[in-house]
Amino acid sequence: MADGLILHEYSASGNCYKVRLTAALLGLALERREYDIMKGETRTPEFLANVNANGRIPVLQAGDRFIPESNAACFYLADGTALVPADRFERADMLRWMFWEQYNHEPNVATLRFWNGWVGLDNLTDGQRAQLPAKRSAGEAALALMDEHLAGRGWFVGSAPTLADIALYAYTHVAGDGGFRLEDYPGVSAWLAPIEALPGYLPMDA
Numbered sequence: 001m002a003d004g005l006i007l008h009e010y011s012a013s014g015n016c017y018k019v020r021l022t023a024a025l026l027g028l029a030l031e032r033r034e035y036d037i038m039k040g041e042t043r044t045p046e047f048l049a050n051v052n053a054n055g056r057i058p059v060l061q062a063g064d065r066f067i068p069e070s071n072a073a074c075f076y077l078a079d080g081t082a083l084v085p086a087d088r089f090e091r092a093d094m095l096r097w098m099f100w101e102q103y104n105h106e107p108n109v110a111t112l113r114f115w116n117g118w119v120g121l122d123n124l125t126d127g128q129r130a131q132l133p134a135k136r137s138a139g140e141a142a143l144a145l146m147d148e149h150l151a152g153r154g155w156f157v158g159s160a161p162t163l164a165d166i167a168l169y170a171y172t173h174v175a176g177d178g179g180f181r182l183e184d185y186p187g188v189s190a191w192l193a194p195i196e197a198l199p200g201y202l203p204m205d206a
């Protein structure tokens with residue numbers, strides 16, 4: 001890839017980890033720039049003007065162009081590789097799971113991890129506290145749907161790992177941090193190890 005690649009990130013974020021994991025599996029080097037989201041470092045006028053007007057990480061920088069949104073950044077890295085199926089239906093099916101991840105999985109599984117491990121359950125606003133039961137049951141429903149889909153298959157789409165697996169792995173493998181019990185989802189639990197055995201696999205805390 002000709003462009004120098006820079007990942008603007010907060011390392012502990014699963015959304016950022018997805019991009020690092022995709023790059024690692026593809027053998028691509030990334031320069032990493034860390035922003036402390038707990039200190040509002042992605043909300044400064046400089047960040048909003050120069051990196052992402054949406055005030056969030058990850059943002060992948062390719063040369064002088066910027067790609068916010070984790071799954072778009074993963075796609076940029078993996079387009080044309082085996083992590084994106086050549087078959088048209090399977091490619092759309094991969095995108096289906098990546099959109100689903102952002103709408104049904106991440107807002108529940110990742111948010112409870114963040115509230116539990118970063119904000120602290122005692123520090124939630126009344127509005128956040130009121131959302132806890134709904135987020136818990138929506139997160140459990142997401143894990144149950146993954147479990148059902150994985151019954152009898154090794155990967156989310158087709159017969160090989162794709163970006164759908166990477167996008168879903170990022171927050172699923174640390175779902176316990178948000179109080180979810182992965183042992184209740186045997187299909188999901190069994191799917192983690194083959195991802196971790198892929199050549200180039202990078203752990204979240206590396």
Ligand SMILES: N[C@@H](CCC(=O)N[C@@H](CS)C(=O)NCC(=O)O)C(=O)O
Binds near residue numbers: 010015037056057069
């Ligand atoms: N849909 C976005 C979500 C990005 C997002 O929510 N990033 C969080 C960290 S995981 C963030 O930057 N939070 C800091 C803030 O909102 O100020 C993606 O997939 O990249």
